[in-house]
């Protein structure tokens with residue numbers, strides 16, 4: 776089980792400062808969608824150059840023209856690129872094909888997918904690397920989480936790694952770990968804490984303990 780730090784509400788210098796604090800405790804750093812919108816793929820490039828030993832995920836949430844967008848993110852140094860589960864199968868196939876060519880990985884974000892079971896089955900056959908259940912900020916604001924969806928896809932998915940994102944905190948991590956995802960994604964649960972290093976260290980300890 777790996778831990779991914781999601782960076783959403785920072786600029787590049789703030790991202791670097793934050794990563795330095797917790798880099799010993801995380802496996803992957805996510806350049807969040809808002810950061811890519813504000814800073815472009817330059818953020819991916821700069822973070823990969825500054826932290827070559829960390830895997831970098833570019834949260835592009837690709838919806839179309841996946842071959843081109845995955846290629847650009849790969850050129851910037853991303854190891855993992857996200858695409859939306861609601862995208863057309865053609866788009867998913869384009870992403871997978873380009874990622875294979877570039878020796879990168881594709882994570883499918885299931886945000887907004889209505890029939891999680893059916894779509895997870897389909898995606899599992901399309902050769903993506905991760906399927907991620909995700910409660911975005913807007914549904915977190917009305918008290919939702921993805922813990923049930925995680926159990927559902929764990930049951931269904933045969934070939935693909937399983938990830939979870941959306942509002943995970945130190946207090947809710949044990950419940951997540953029980954379902955044994957391959958990847959846990961945490962943003963505000965680390966970045967919003969006073970002592971980020973201590974929280975990340977404790978999260979890593981819980982994850983390693985299983």
Ligand SMILES: O=C([C@H](O)CO)[C@H](O)[C@H](O)COP(=O)(O)O
Pocket residue numbers: 781782783805807808809834910911912940941942943960961962963964
């Ligand atoms: O993907 C995300 C969101 O859609 C904003 O881009 C976040 O990175 C993801 O939800 C993890 O962040 P937290 O919910 O703060 O843990």
